[in-house]
Amino acid sequence: MDRRQILVAVIGLALFALVPPLAGIFDQPFYVDMFARIMIFAIAAVSLDLILGYGGMVSFGHAAYIGVGAYAVGILSYYGIDNGFVQFPVAIAAAALIALVFGLMSLRTTGVYFIMITLAFAQMLYFLGISLEEFGGDDGMPAYRSEFAGLIDLTDADQFYYLVFAFLVAALVVTHRLIHSRFGAVVRGAKANERRMQAMGFPTYRYKLAAFTIAGTMCGIAGALFANWNEFVSPDAMHWTRSGEIMIMVIMGGMGTLIGPVLGATGLLLLEEYLPEWMEALIAGTGEHWMVVMGPILIAIVLFGRGGIYALFARRGGDDG
Amino acid sequence: MAEAALRIEGLSKSFGGLVATDNLHLAIESGEIHAIIGPNGAGKTTLVAQLAGELKPNAGQVIFAGRDITRLTMPARAALGLARSYQITSVLLNFTAEDNVALAAQAVAGHSFRFWRPARSDPALRQPAREVLAQIGLAERADTLAANLSHGEQRQLEIAMALATRPSLLLLDEPMAGMGREESGRMVALLESLKGRHTILLIEHDMDAVFALADRITVLVYGRAIATGRPDEIRNNDEVRQAYLGEEAIDA
Numbered sequence: 427m428d429r430r431q432i433l434v435a436v437i438g439l440a441l442f443a444l445v446p447p448l449a450g451i452f453d454q455p456f457y458v459d460m461f462a463r464i465m466i467f468a469i470a471a472v473s474l475d476l477i478l479g480y481g482g483m484v485s486f487g488h489a490a491y492i493g494v495g496a497y498a499v500g501i502l503s504y505y506g507i508d509n510g511f512v513q514f515p516v517a518i519a520a521a522a523l524i525a526l527v528f529g530l531m532s533l534r535t536t537g538v539y540f541i542m543i544t545l546a547f548a549q550m551l552y553f554l555g556i557s558l559e560e561f562g563g564d565d566g567m568p569a570y571r572s573e574f575a576g577l578i579d580l581t582d583a584d585q586f587y588y589l590v591f592a593f594l595v596a597a598l599v600v601t602h603r604l605i606h607s608r609f610g611a612v613v614r615g616a617k618a619n620e621r622r623m624q625a626m627g628f629p630t631y632r633y634k635l636a637a638f639t640i641a642g643t644m645c646g647i648a649g650a651l652f653a654n655w656n657e658f659v660s661p662d663a664m665h666w667t668r669s670g671e672i673m674i675m676v677i678m679g680g681m682g683t684l685i686g687p688v689l690g691a692t693g694l695l696l697l698e699e700y701l702p703e704w705m706e707a708l709i710a711g712t713g714e715h716w717m718v719v720m721g722p723i724l725i726a727i728v729l730f731g732r733g734g735i736y737a738l739f740a741r742r743g744g745d746d747g
Numbered sequence: 748m749a750e751a752a753l754r755i756e757g758l759s760k761s762f763g764g765l766v767a768t769d770n771l772h773l774a775i776e777s778g779e780i781h782a783i784i785g786p787n788g789a790g791k792t793t794l795v796a797q798l799a800g801e802l803k804p805n806a807g808q809v810i811f812a813g814r815d816i817t818r819l820t821m822p823a824r825a826a827l828g829l830a831r832s833y834q835i836t837s838v839l840l841n842f843t844a845e846d847n848v849a850l851a852a853q854a855v856a857g858h859s860f861r862f863w864r865p866a867r868s869d870p871a872l873r874q875p876a877r878e879v880l881a882q883i884g885l886a887e888r889a890d891t892l893a894a895n896l897s898h899g900e901q902r903q904l905e906i907a908m909a910l911a912t913r914p915s916l917l918l919l920d921e922p923m924a925g926m927g928r929e930e931s932g933r934m935v936a937l938l939e940s941l942k943g944r945h946t947i948l949l950i951e952h953d954m955d956a957v958f959a960l961a962d963r964i965t966v967l968v969y970g971r972a973i974a975t976g977r978p979d980e981i982r983n984n985d986e987v988r989q990a991y992l993g994e995e996a997i998d999a
Binding site: 603604606607608609610611612614615618619621622623624625626627628629630633636 | 799801820821822823825826830831833837838839840841842846849850851853854855859860861862863864865866867869872908912
């Protein structure tokens with residue numbers, strides 16, 4: 427990571443850190459809420475990029491782990507366990523276990539088959555969620571904000587915001603260390619030339635499985651945070667279009683870069699938020715058809731914006747994060 | 748006689764009706780450069796694939812350093828000290844030359860479930876990588892992306908990656924493939940310098956190189972070894988001449 431890349435990361439994170447005070451000054455609390463959601467999805471996107479961008483594993487079921495993390499919080503909350511020190515470890519463990527099991531099976535395939543099997547696993551969880559009548563079925567269920575023994579109060583928007591911020595920073599630091607470690611070198615090597623890696627003596631399957639599990643675990647945290655943000659859990663969080671959205675964030679922001687997925691999550695969610703308004707302002711009555719414009723924008727970014735938003739900020743050099 | 752570095756016993760492999768390896772028996776002695784030659788379709792690359800663990804034989808055994816490795820996976824064989832290079836260049840293109848070799852060094856430096864310390868500043872990996880690059884003559888290209896190396900340099904890098912795993916046996920599948928005269932000259936000199944230090948199984952079409960380098964040569968035709976011997980023995984073997992070499996090689 428050269429200086430410029432670090433600069434983009436630091437400036438980006440500093441801007442995120444400034445959102446609550448700025449929102450306070452301008453008396454626009456809505457932005458705290460909106461950017462908390464953006465950061466939650468940024469964590470999910472960073473975790474996907476670990477396997478997609480660095481590991482070449484095109485997982486099309488990443489929203490499954492958001493769902494697992496969210497349902498862990500929701501179900502515990504349903505049974506009266508609101509303690510975050512219980513909820514979060516359970517969410518993390520559940521996501522890790524599910525990712526491990528899904529990875530064990532799906533990583534035996536490659537290419538299109540891998541995409542399809544990860545998609546199938548996620549859809550399986552989605553339909554499982556729908557079938558859970560006790561937990562609201564497809565209507566979902568309420569989730570109360572986690573309690574942290576009075577240390578932090580998640581019902582306070584600013585405190586919740588900075589908790590999410592801390593998790594995002596942690597996710598970035600962990601990812602940065604991982605991809606530059608020996609472990610990361612193997613994962614990136616397996617993406618570049620898996621057969622060669624095996625010929626050199628790396629049993630690549632177990633390293634990819636470890637990366638897949640770590641990514642799912644990290645995404646599970648995003649899920650636990652999402653349940654708190656939404657104060658609601660539903661199977662919709664696991665729908666395949668959600669997995670697609672996370673993937674779009676990664677591609678839009680810059681695959682295989684550390685900060686790219688954060689930029690992508692910000693870009694995509696801001697567009698979703700404001701595109702309808704802008705269109706409505708431009709030509710009245712068009713706002714509700716915003717997806718007609720969104721689609722071509724995404725296609726254009728994928729086709730022409732190689733390297734994503736991140737490439738606009740930092741020169742891309744080789745294989746680095 | 749000491750245990751051979753590699754023993755192939757009754758190895759057979761067929762693809763449908765095509766017999767690629769036909770009850771092959773072969774012993775590679777420790778420290779020798781053993782060349783395998785044969786016309787196209789003789790089953791040379793299929794043999795390398797079976798030795799490296801990429802293909803499972805239908806029958807027979809591969810004994811490496813006294814151990815039956817027939818059922819071991821490719822990474823497990825590599826970990827035992829069996830390194831290979833590919834006929835079609837296979838390096839990590841978006842890694843620098845040094846990163847490629849450092850990764851090979853990492854392969855034999857214990858497990859890689861080390862998640863925190865940066866690998867790129869780890870002298871335990873960079874030092875051997877630089878040494879091997881210097882040995883192979885790529886030192887000044889260390890920071891160049893493998894994709895930007897010339898074809899000849901990529902072939903050298905392949906050898907460097909194989910060497911960095913500190914193998915006891917090198918399987919080199921046509922290291923001179925696609926090289927110009929000057930480049931293959933350098934490769935011959937390089938392999939010459941490895942002679943005695945490593946056991947090498949060399950598959951090569953370049954007959955000048957084979958006869959210059961090999962201690963012993965095995966001629967493979969339709970998956971069978973029709974002759975094994977010193978270069979002069981092979982050159983004067985009637986069956987070999989008939990089957991493969993032709994007049995041109997006899998004059999060489």
